[in-house]
Structures are given as C-alpha cells and as structure tokens.
Amino acid sequence: MNDWTPDSWRSKQATQQVSYPDDEALAKVLDEIACLPPLVTSWEVETLKAKLAQAGRGEAFLLQGGDCAESFDDCRADIITAKLKILLQMSLVLVHGTRKPVIRVARMAGQYAKPRSKTTETRNGETLPTYRGDLFNRHGFTSAERIPDPQLMLRGYERAALTLNFIRALADGGFADLHHPEYWKLDFADAAHHGQEYEQIVNSIREAIDFVQVVGGELPGLQRVDFYTSHEALALNYELAQTRKVPRRPGWYNLSTHLPWIGMRTAQVDGAHVEYCRGIRNPIGVKVGPGMSPEWLLELIELLSPEGEPGRLVLIHRLGADAIAEHLPGLIEAVRGTGKPVTWVSDPMHGNTETTAEGIKTRHFDKILSELQQAFEIHASMGSVLGGVHFELTGEDVTECVGGASGLAAADLGRAYRSRVDPRLNYEQSLEMALLIARAARRARG
Template sequence: MSEKLKTITPAKGWRPDSWQQKEASQQASYPDELAFRKALQRLSAMPPLVTSWEILSLKNQIAEAQAGKRFVLQGGDCAELFDECEPTIIANRLKVLLQMSLVLLHGMERPVVRIGRFAGQYAKPRSADMETRDGATLPSYRGDLVNAPEFTEAARTPDPDRMLRGHASSAMTMNFVRALVDGGFADLHHPEYWNLGWLEHSPLEKEFERIADSIGHSVRFMETVTGMKPGSLRRVDFFTSHEALHLHYEQALTRRVPRQWGWFNLSTHFPWIGMRTADLDGAHVEMFRGIRNPMGIKIGPGMSASWLKNLIRTLNPDNEAGRLVLIHRMGASQVADKLPPLIEAVSATGSPVLWICDPMHGNTEKTESGYKTRRFANIVSEVEQAFDIHATCGSRLGGVHLELTGENVTECIGGARDLDEQDLGRAYKTTVDPRLNYEQALELSMRIVGKHRSLS
C-alpha cells in the first residue's frame, strides 16, 4: 500500500537532536570543542546532498523489491577516501555496478535497483577507540570523515573540518555520477560502452559481450515494436548509501523540506545501521526512528529474534512498505544455522521487509602474512545458501550488498583467475576491508543469476 493510501504516524517525541539523550557508540572525540561547533554550524547551512523526491522514489522501488518485482544491487567501497574523489575512480565504480546490474537484469528478467556505497561512505566503526603500535597509542582511524589513516598524532587526531570536506567530496562524487547518468553514460542502447579495459583479458569476456549484445538488441527491438521515442532508455536511476555512523554529521543534514511532512536525512538516499550501533536504547536507533528515508539494518550472527523484532517495531511501527531492508551478514559457515530463526521471527511481525545478503563481512579472515582477506568461494557460498534458505522458509532474497571496486586490486582470494595469498601483496590498496575487484564482482553477478535460475 502506498504512502498516499496508508496513514503513517510521525515518530512520537522525536527531534533531530533527540538521539543526544541516548548513549551514542562509535563517536569520535574532538579535542577542540569550539572548532567542532563551528564546523557543525557551517555544515548545517550547506545545501543537502540528495532530495526528498529521490528518497521517496527509492522507497517505492524498495517496496516493489519487497513484492518480488525488483532486485537490489548495493555495492561500493568499504570506506571512501578523500584522495580518491577523482573522475576515473568514480567512473569505474559506476561502470562495475552497471555491468553487474546488466547481468542481473538479463538473467533474472526484472528491474535492478542500483545503490552505490559511495558519495558519503567516509566513516567506519572500529573495535576499539585507541590503537597501539610499537608502544605508541593513538586514536583509531575512523574513516576520512574523522581522521587520517597514517599512524601519527597529527593524522589520528579527529579534525572537525573533515566533516566539511566529507560533504564537499560527497557532493562532487554525486554531481559527477548524475552528470554521467544524465549524459547517456548508462545508455541501454550501448551497454558495450560500460566496459572496463580489463574485459579483453578476462575469462568472462565472451559471456559479458553476449549479454551486452542481447540487451542492446532487445532495447532496439522494443522501441521499434512499441514506437517508444529514441533515448527514452538512455538513463537509469542511481542512488547513494552509507552507514550513518557519525551522528552529528547526520543530524546537520537532516532537514524538513517544502510540501512534505516529517524529516529527511538528506546526506544520502539510503542510510543503514551497523550491528555495533543497533542497540534498541541507543542513539543510532533513535536517530533513524524519526527520518522518512528507507533504511537498512545489518544483521549478524549475534542478532537474536527478540532483538530484531523489537528493532522492526521501533523503526517501522506502521508496517510501511519500502521502509526496511534487512541486510544479513552471517558468514558461509553460520548462515544455515543463524538465518532461518530470524526469517521466522520477522515473518511473525507482519512488517514488509526486503531481505538482502551481505556475503562480505562474515567471511573476513587474516592470512599468516597479516593481510585481511575474503575467499571468493565463501562469498559465493553464502549468497547461494541464502537463496536456498529463503526459498525453504517461504521468504525471498531480494538483493545483495557488496564491498567492491572498479580498480584492479588483489584483496580477495579466488575467482576466475584463482588469486592466492601470494597475489595479495601485488595490489592490496584498501585501508579497511578487502574488496572484490571488477572481475570477481562480475563473476559473482553471473553466479547469482545461475542460482536464481536453478530455483525458478
């Protein structure tokens, strides 16, 4: 049921700053309080990064995905870097997501909702506030929105002006993405233009070329038969997302808008809450409770059925379609045991939700040489198991959430080129978590299609 037909109750007793009355975890401690307040004041006066109508459009598309009419592809960097706010990197991120969505669209025969983990993914949760190396202890790196990764006192001291740089970098990224999309970069008539240079050397080259040719021919045939105007399929919708971790930053960009009721977080289309900040009584849940954005909740193996049911009741008391996305991240070895009871618990709430699988975070390991990595085989296994589990439980897996890059990195083991531990040092560039490279990401999309077809 659409928002126009269903009465949605504004969150009672909520204000953009009501989260400050709750315990807030994973927050930076700024030594210069005056500079911090000045930065927040400047940020609060800056233009929003997204619009309310884009947010509501995404919510409608998520509602359709909840009904099985769309599939969600969410992907991008584990943590963006200010220094990587440059056109080639941004274009390659967009290209790899477009390529993956093309494979999914062709193989699953349904529209794909494209959500980038970028234009704001600048803050990261950490397991400890401080880090010690060689006897020296400094604040942990919390993402470029807060401090810098270099292990020096100057780099690790939280700097409030980084929030302003984060806003500027997000705006530049989103502006370039919009310009590419509106300028025909994602033209469905010519999907071959989306190719990255690597494709001619890839074992997957022929399969992707076949899919691209098929889509191009289908689009042109449909226009001929229906009489649709040329160019009507030149663009696609593209949305942004990030973990809404830094609450002062999120509050500064939470606004009212003309001709709409309630409050929107205008820092992103789709914010999510991580497992470390999903405390029912915590500040992050309070912040999310009052915004109208669709939102994600990360669900790990430590999530209980009662905890999840209470989160759903708190964040979606009116059972609003399109509002909640549950992103499970169990790990290949635990998903079969941990996921089914949660699916049953959510079904009992009666709330419409979209289940999507994050096969990255539950499969992280460290090699003997000290590299954090993920095995492609485990990533594929968790996704394929998730499809089976949802089908068995009478549910539906409606999307995937991936950490990936359009660059030629070697951070995850396996895939078509069978990368091993010795390959990791060749192009290991991440500052936080290992990402799928462009080839592994495309291969995964093909494996998803294969699994979907086996269940159809």
C-alpha cells in the same frame, strides 16, 4: 513519534563516536554544513523507498555495492567512473538473469566513516587512536593525523557533493545508455575470464532493444538509469547537520544520503543510532549478524518501522557461510510473525572476513558465493523473498579477496591491496559474482 527530535539521540549512549578537542570549532563546522544545500532530495528518497518495497515483494532486485570506506583521495573522475561501470555491468547481467528491474544503490558519496573494534592501534611500540575513516581523522600514523578534526566533516560534505554531481552528470549525459553497454568496459578487464559470457549478454540485450524499436519505436528510459547512494549513519553529528524538513512533506529527512544504515556495532535498541534513525523518513538499513537474536531484531523492527510502511526497512543479513543455515531461518520466521513488510538483503562479505598467516585481512570468493547461494535457498524454501545483495567491491584491479576464476591466492594480495579497512571484490570477481547470481536465477525460473 512526538518524543523524537533530530537531536534526541544526544540523551542516549552514542558508541563509535570521537571526542573533538575544540567544541567551538565543532559547532562552527556543523552550523556551516546545516546551511549548505542538501546532497539528495526528499522525492528521490521516497522514490527509492517505493522501489525497495517492490524488491521486498520480489518485483525488483536491489544491487548495493561500493567501497568498504571511501577515501577523500579517491574523489577522482577515473575512480568514480570505474565504480559506476562495474555497478552498471553487474546490474545489466542481473536484469538479464532475473528478468526484474534492478535498483542500483552505491556505497558512495558519504561512506567516509567506519566502526572499529579497537580504539587504539600500535606500531613499532607507538600507540595512537585508531583510524576511523576520513570523516573523523586521517590515515597517516602520526599523533597529529589521528586527532579528530571537525573540518574533515566539511570536507566530506564537499567530496560527497562533487561525487554526486559527477554521477548525475554521467547518468543524465548518456553514460548509462543501454544502446551502448560496451562503453562500460574497463580497459584492464578486456581479457577477463568471463568477458565472452558478458559479451553474449550484451549482444542479446542489444538485439532485443533493436527488435522492440523496429516494432514499436524508441523506448523511453534506455538512455539513463537511476543511481542512489547509501552509507552507514555512523557519525551522528554529521547526519544531524543534514537532517531537515522539506516543503509539502511531513517529518524529517536525512538529506546526506538516500539509504542510511545501522551497523551491528551501533544497533542497540536503547542506543543513539537507533534513536536517530527511528525518526527520519528515509528507508533504513539494518545489518543483522549472528549475534543478533530474533528478540533483538523484533525490538528494532518495532522501533524503526512501527507502522510497517513498505520499503521502510531493509534487513541486511551478514551471517557468514558457516552460520547462515543456523541463524537465518529463525530470523525469517520471527519477522514473518510481525506481519510487517521488510526487504531482505544478503551481505555475504562481512561474515566471511579472515586473516592470512601474514596478518592480511581478506575474504575468499568461495565463502562469499556459498553464503549468497545459501541465502537464496533458505529464503525460497521458507516462502520468503531475498530482495537484493550488498557487496563491498570496486571497479579497480585490486588484489584484496582471494579466489574466483582468476585463482587469486594469498601470495597475490600484496600486488595491489589498496583498501584502508576491509577487502573488496575487484572488477573481475564482481562481474563473476553477478554472472553466477544470474545463472542461478535462470535455473530457478526453469
């Protein structure tokens, strides 16, 4: 690690970046961000790392979820609260079903950039640079809005800080009090197909809490829960500006988020993103798609976790319902051969994206569920542990993914399709998915 510095990635090929028209303006913004307070702390990062190690051993379960790409416009109390509510509801269901502590990691407060497969977009004969997320450029289809603007990184930092401040205020103020999980419900979801089953779980947990308190008094930790944040470490200049040393801890931390991850498009072993992530002390996620060979994955493990620290590496496989059975067993076997602990997580969203006849991107609930069920079965059959799930979801009443108990069809997508990039599970689909996972966990326990 002696050859690593926070900016040693500059000597590598950096894909999925943008060219800013004014280098001086870029440097000024990065200097300003570097002087601002960190968004997270090193002790939060280390605490999460320890919990992820537990998930890797099957002693806890990771629930990672949130927007495909956050929008600055969504930095609003109602939208943030709705995201926390669905994560809380899902985690409560998973705790009840798995009988394990659930680690809540939100794709929030920093998921403002997205990798894109095309560098340009054409509409009505006009071609402009692709929208790459609010951290890079603007969504509107004009030349001025698509020019990369370094000021957006400063605005992204500010939006992330406001979001985190509100999340922490809610968490510390009793919003997540297990005595009152009924407060987490969303008004529009009162008639949800799985509302009654969720109410039964809530009542069961409330009765258990009441019983234990009668016997042994007030239990600590029921009034609040811990939330952690995650985002793809895509915009390397933005990540660099928040990479710091801290007192009484060795090494460097990315203090813009607790859990940064590397996507498939930027996971080249000789690339800038892997170079940057190998030197920071945070736990690191790696998206593993069907195009990643066991040999490629082993090289990444050696670079990113040379010492095999538990909780350091989170392998998020996103293989697709039709390909997971072919690819996952070989990957599990190869990783097992290293002797290094990892935390396996299933992302059943990204391998199951499809396009309707009208050109709308969507995902089918049944495909998402199929990949997830296969992931549990394959890990169990190979003596491996699936330590968590990774969803793109929202607490809003959107219509972006088809299927589920409500029978959402392709014709319904136009009612409330709000995502700027990829489709998300809505509130009802997310809760249904958690209930199905919990049922499977109960069956596995016998």
